[in-house]
Structures are given as structure tokens and as C-alpha cells.
Amino acid sequence: MAKLKGNTLLVKENLNNSNHHVTAKNPLRDDAFDIDDNSKIKLIADKFKDIVEILGFDLTDDSIKDTPNRVAKMYVNEIFKGLNPTNKPKITLFKNEYEYYTPLVELNIPFTSFCEHHFVPIQGKANIVYIPKEYVIGLSKIHRLVNFYARRPQVQERLTKQIAQELSFTLKTNDVGVALKATHSCISCRGVEDLGSSTLTSTFLGQIKNDNNLVSVLLGSN
Numbered sequence: 001m002a003k004l005k006g007n008t009l010l011v012k013e014n015l016n017n018s019n020h021h022v023t024a025k026n027p028l029r030d031d032a033f034d035i036d037d038n039s040k041i042k043l044i045a046d047k048f049k050d051i052v053e054i055l056g057f058d059l060t061d062d063s064i065k066d067t068p069n070r071v072a073k074m075y076v077n078e079i080f081k082g083l084n085p086t087n088k089p090k091i092t093l094f095k096n097e098y099e100y101y102t103p104l105v106e107l108n109i110p111f112t113s114f115c116e117h118h119f120v121p122i123q124g125k126a127n128i129v130y131i132p133k134e135y136v137i138g139l140s141k142i143h144r145l146v147n148f149y150a151r152r153p154q155v156q157e158r159l160t161k162q163i164a165q166e167l168s169f170t171l172k173t174n175d176v177g178v179a180l181k182a183t184h185s186c187i188s189c190r191g192v193e194d195l196g197s198s199t200l201t202s203t204f205l206g207q208i209k210n211d212n213n214l215v216s217v218l219l220g221s222n
């Protein structure tokens, strides 16, 4: 799927909603999207009402009464919206007309994800590098892809691999590196309650893994 706009060849990802190239899968059932989003909100609100009630809250209280619906909408429309393939950002590639074949490094992309073991936030920054071949991507699209995969219940290791696999496929280059540094609320506000620790994960593909300088930049060690 290519079309000409001015002198620039734009390539739209025609399998935009397909994630077959991402082999690091979230543990979803095959029927995960048989129920539409509005029905999911209603069903989750009903269940969350039970949780609030079991905790002993008065559901007629002004402050609490809409909480089940608020939480359900937040799950489906905001914090877990990256589960639904139809929410994948539309990606447009540009032909690499300026023949830029050296690493492009995008640093400190903020993201909020959610631990799939406790459903509490994982917050951090992503450092990304890719070496363009035939195509380049608008920088903000890298941010949008990071956040699409972040907005799911996740483990950080899988999130890292998903972002790398997506960028490698989308940008048609194997030379991709991803490093995520994040704090996990399940470590800081429960369990060991260790405030201030962070978790660093990374995936280096193609030429990137042999480039010690780039690896250091991505890991934030220089």
C-alpha cells in the first residue's frame, strides 16, 4: 500500500491491526474481543460494585456511588486500551529520502503500564534506537507505539520485547534497541514496600547488540 504525496512516498501499514509479528503475546483468550467495549464497561462496573460493597462501602454515598462505573470506563477506555487491536495507532512511514543510515535515538519516552499480577501502575521511561533502512517514521509515532503496548496489564520484560518486535517489523529493519527503566507500584506500595528501586529491561536486535556505545546510551550508563 503505497501512495504518492508530493514527492514523498508514504507507506501505510496495511495490516495495521494485525499483531502477528509480535510473538511476545499477552495471555489473552481467543474470544477476548467477542464482547464490545460498551458491554465490557457495563459488566466490569457490575463486578466492581460487588467489590466495593464487599469492602463495606455505602454505595449510596455521593462520593462512592459512581466509582464502579468510573473504574470500568478507566479500565476499558484508558489504562487497558492497548489490549484492543483496533486502538493501535495508525502508522505512516516516509521514504528515507535524505539517506539517513545512522542510529536515531529517542530518549526518555514516558510511559505508564500496569503490572498484570497486581493491576497497579508500572511507570517509567523508554529509550529507543533504530537504524533506518528504506523508511523512517515520525518521532511521535514511536511514542504512540510505546504507549499502545504499555496500556495493558503487563510484565516489563514482555512489554520491552513487544515494543522492539513492533518497531523492527514496522520500520523494516532488524537494527532496533529498546530499554525500559520503570518503577513498579507492586514493589513500592505493597509487599516489600521498597520505595525508590527501579527495574531496567532491554532488547537489542541486529547491529545494535554489538554497539557498546549505543547499548550504554540506551541503558543510561553514559
Ligand SMILES: [Zn+2]
Pocket: 115, 116, 117, 118, 119, 184, 186, 187
Ligand atoms: Zn506486581
